[in-house]
Amino acid sequence: MILGHVPGMILDDVFLKQSEIAVDVKTQLEASMQPFGYGISKVLITDVIPDDRVKASMNSINAALRDQEAAKAQGEAKRILLVAQAEAEKQAKILQGEGIAGEREAVAKGLQKSILEIKDAVPGVSESDVLAILALTQHYDTLKAIGASDHTNTILVPHTPDAVGALMSQLRNTFAVGTVMGKVASGDK
Numbered sequence: 001m002i003l004g005h006v007p008g009m010i011l012d013d014v015f016l017k018q019s020e021i022a023v024d025v026k027t028q029l030e031a032s033m034q035p036f037g038y039g040i041s042k043v044l045i046t047d048v049i050p051d052d053r054v055k056a057s058m059n060s061i062n063a064a065l066r067d068q069e070a071a072k073a074q075g076e077a078k079r080i081l082l083v084a085q086a087e088a089e090k091q092a093k094i095l096q097g098e099g100i101a102g103e104r105e106a107v108a109k110g111l112q113k114s115i116l117e118i119k120d121a122v123p124g125v126s127e128s129d130v131l132a133i134l135a136l137t138q139h140y141d142t143l144k145a146i147g148a149s150d151h152t153n154t155i156l157v158p159h160t161p162d163a164v165g166a167l168m169s170q171l172r173n174t175f176a177v178g179t180v181m182g183k184v185a186s187g188d189k
Contacts, residue, residue: 011050011058018045139163 009017026043033040050058111134118130146152 011054014048018048021045 014021022043022045025045026040029043030040114134115127115130118133119125119127
């Protein structure tokens, strides 16, 4: 009777449908035992014991499925981590950019304030003279910072006042060309 059901089933279904198989066996046993005066009250199928090779195969399949699920979960966890790291780097760069912009704005305001204070303190001094003095001061501050650091390599920088003057001349020429090009582009002459 059981041999009529089980061979046509997948082993997983045998485990899942034990109670249905028990009902079918009870019905068939009752039909064949009733003529002899016996009644069947219940049929219990308590354990399905497949061959050892089948058990090993089933365990191997289950282990492979679990490994596959674990690999998917680990892959998803790595993806989430990479996305979170990328978002954190993006946010850090945004904040760094805002910090640099704020620093540059503060430097520009500080330079403007210095220029106005020097012009007020020294009558007759031109803005270009004030800019040259500030550029020379910043030049020497930079050299001082390079020399004070333990982690700097040798840098060859012109360090005479004439070099600062040449730098200022190059900056003035650059601003002058930019101003002329801006007027040409806008149609002013």
